[in-house]
Amino acid sequence: MPMAISAYLQPLFFLIYFFNVSQTTAQAPSMNTTDSSCSAHAPDFCDAYVVYRARAPDYMNLGKISDLFGVSRLSIKEASNLDSEDENLTSDQLLIIPLSCCCGGTDFSSNVSYEIKEDDSFYFVSTFVFENLTNYQEAERLNPSLHPTNLRSGDQVIFPIFCKCPTYDQSKKGVQFIITYVWQPSDGISQVSAMFNASVDDVTSENDFRNFTAAVALPVFIPVTKLPLLPKPSNSHASGERSRRHRLLTIALWSGIAALASSLACFLGFLHQRYCRREALDHEGSESEIGDAAKLKKAFDSQESSPRIKQGKLLLPGLSGYLGKPIVYETKVIMEATMSLAAQYKIGGTTYRATINGEVFAVKKTKDAKEELRILQKLNHTNLIKLTGISTDLDGSTFLVYEYAENGLLNEWLYRSPRLLQAPLLFSHGAKE
Numbered sequence: 001m002p003m004a005i006s007a008y009l010q011p012l013f014f015l016i017y018f019f020n021v022s023q024t025t026a027q028a029p030s031m032n033t034t035d036s037s038c039s040a041h042a043p044d045f046c047d048a049y050v051v052y053r054a055r056a057p058d059y060m061n062l063g064k065i066s067d068l069f070g071v072s073r074l075s076i077k078e079a080s081n082l083d084s085e086d087e088n089l090t091s092d093q094l095l096i097i098p099l100s101c102c103c104g105g106t107d108f109s110s111n112v113s114y115e116i117k118e119d120d121s122f123y124f125v126s127t128f129v130f131e132n133l134t135n136y137q138e139a140e141r142l143n144p145s146l147h148p149t150n151l152r153s154g155d156q157v158i159f160p161i162f163c164k165c166p167t168y169d170q171s172k173k174g175v176q177f178i179i180t181y182v183w184q185p186s187d188g189i190s191q192v193s194a195m196f197n198a199s200v201d202d203v204t205s206e207n208d209f210r211n212f213t214a215a216v217a218l219p220v221f222i223p224v225t226k227l228p229l230l231p232k233p234s235n236s237h238a239s240g241e242r243s244r245r246h247r248l249l250t251i252a253l254w255s256g257i258a259a260l261a262s263s264l265a266c267f268l269g270f271l272h273q274r275y276c277r278r279e280a281l282d283h284e285g286s287e288s289e290i291g292d293a294a295k296l297k298k299a300f301d302s303q304e305s306s307p308r309i310k311q312g313k314l315l316l317p318g319l320s321g322y323l324g325k326p327i328v329y330e331t332k333v334i335m336e337a338t339m340s341l342a343a344q345y346k347i348g349g350t351t352y353r354a355t356i357n358g359e360v361f362a363v364k365k366t367k368d369a370k371e372e373l374r375i376l377q378k379l380n381h382t383n384l385i386k387l388t389g390i391s392t393d394l395d396g397s398t399f400l401v402y403e404y405a406e407n408g409l410l411n412e413w414l415y416r417s418p419r420l421l422q423a424p425l426l427f428s429h430g431a432k433e
């Protein structure tokens with residue numbers, strides 16, 4: 001059964017835009033609490049995860065939590081291995097939230113934007129809303145234009161969430177992610193390591209052999225070789241092998257999107273600061289990206305009058321509405337809709353015309369969804385194309401389900417090589433040059 005849902009990638013753009021706020025060249029103070037400093041032995045950006053506890057009254061469903069972190073419900077559901085996006089959470093239930101981690105100069109962090117509500121303070125939001133995954137002194141430093149004692153409802157505040165990228169050495173040894181976890185009073189090192197299926201030695205050395213008893217209420221880093229299945233409330237049943245496999249595939253896809261967002265976010269940040277430049281180029285493998293990024297930036301800047309971007313305002317609450325409900329189709333549905341990819345449904349390349357529930361879509365089969373989505377983001381910016389669903393099959397192919405369009409730029413992109421379309425052409429539509 002297809003899960004209820006609908007998605008546009010466009011919000012990724014805004015997310016990226018938000019990362020790219022202007023900044024001063026302040027020195028990061030040493031955080032004697034948790035050391036998340038960047039390293040020459042680690043990439044400057046990566047996918048990372050944080051553990052968040054569902055908490056009454058406000059943060060008891062994925063909608064609220066995905067709005068808080070500006071990530072999709074689906075991605076949280078997948079990372080946390082929940083059965084459904086609408087599942088009722090229990091108090092203190094642990095969720096795994098995927099974030100893009102980026103070296104912002106001296107320290108890794110994932111900047112999350114938060115809209116101040118009545119009576120909020122930096123301290124309250126850091127310690128209770130974000131549950132100490134961030135630090136209020138750091139937040140105050142990052143938001144120099146805001147008076148800590150005089151916050152007003154509607155102010156947008158950036159909270160740097162602690163995160164870290166594995167070093168190249170760790171990656172070689174199989175460490176895929178570093179998870180940020182806030183130490184609890186009742187925690188012990190062996191119990192926490194076991195919960196994440198990480199070795200005690202790895203956890204201790206990752207945290208510079210700090211005294212964990214003194215780390216209560218502070219973030220610690222857990223290096224993992226794969227995402228753990230955290231304990232679930234007792235009434236839910238364990239998932240079978242098939243759904244586990246599906247979860248892994250979907251996570252892979254979503255981390256692809258996240259990686260895309262993080263690399264672009266970091267990359268655009270370099271227009272203001274150079275830190276991650278070399279890394280980003282290595283990552284994208286193309287010098288021409290600089291030009292593209294500059295154009296992206298320009299396009300954003302020229303969009304200030306758009307209703308979606310009010311200058312200085314971030315629109316994260318709307319984000320999960322878009323990103324949070326992509327249609328995830330079972331491969332079976334795609335196969336039925338295209339008569340198992342029959343030749344007469346082929347429109348060109350690996351794209352097929354598909355009829356799903358009476359509506360016509362274009363379905364593109366791809367091995368490299370990441371590259372497709374990268375280009376889609378650019379196209380999407382000009383509102384030419386809409387991704388409405390995805391499906392992954394078991395041999396690693398991804399089906400991207402698009403609005404069907406008879407002609408125009410969209411056709412060119414869908415039915416021929418994506419490389420035919422270069423960003424400058426596209427942006428001449430989006431941004432008046």
Ligand SMILES: *[C@@H]1O[C@H](CO)[C@@H](O)[C@H](O)[C@H]1NC(C)=O
Pocket residue numbers: 030032033
């Ligand atoms: C953390 O560092 C600050 C100064 O940077 C210092 O005043 C404070 O005592 C330190 N806290 C601990 C627990 O070491």
Ligand SMILES: *[C@@H]1O[C@H](CO)[C@@H](O)[C@H](O)[C@H]1NC(C)=O
Pocket residue numbers: 086087088
């Ligand atoms: C969640 O809880 C609400 C009310 O407590 C209930 O109406 C709803 O059916 C529950 N949803 C699920 C998926 O159990």
Ligand SMILES: *[C@@H]1O[C@H](CO)[C@@H](O)[C@H](O)[C@H]1NC(C)=O
Pocket residue numbers: 019021022023024101102103104105108109110111142158160269
């Ligand atoms: C987070 O935002 C601050 C302030 O805009 C900026 O200085 C910093 O580089 C950003 N960090 C990351 C990791 O993007």
Ligand SMILES: *[C@@H]1O[C@H](CO)[C@@H](O)[C@H](O)[C@H]1NC(C)=O
Pocket residue numbers: 127128131132217
């Ligand atoms: C965060 O840390 C403070 C003390 O540093 C503590 O009072 C508070 O309860 C912690 N928040 C959570 C959600 O555990």
Ligand SMILES: *[C@@H]1O[C@H](CO)[C@@H](O)[C@H](O)[C@H]1NC(C)=O
Pocket residue numbers: 197225
């Ligand atoms: C825990 O990790 C080890 C390797 O580090 C692996 O062999 C084992 O299957 C993992 N256990 C679970 C439950 O994931």
Ligand SMILES: *[C@@H]1O[C@H](CO)[C@@H](O)[C@H](O)[C@H]1NC(C)=O
Pocket residue numbers: 211212213214
């Ligand atoms: C660890 O910290 C706790 C609480 O701050 C302290 O009582 C204990 O002596 C410390 N242990 C070591 C080995 O430093």
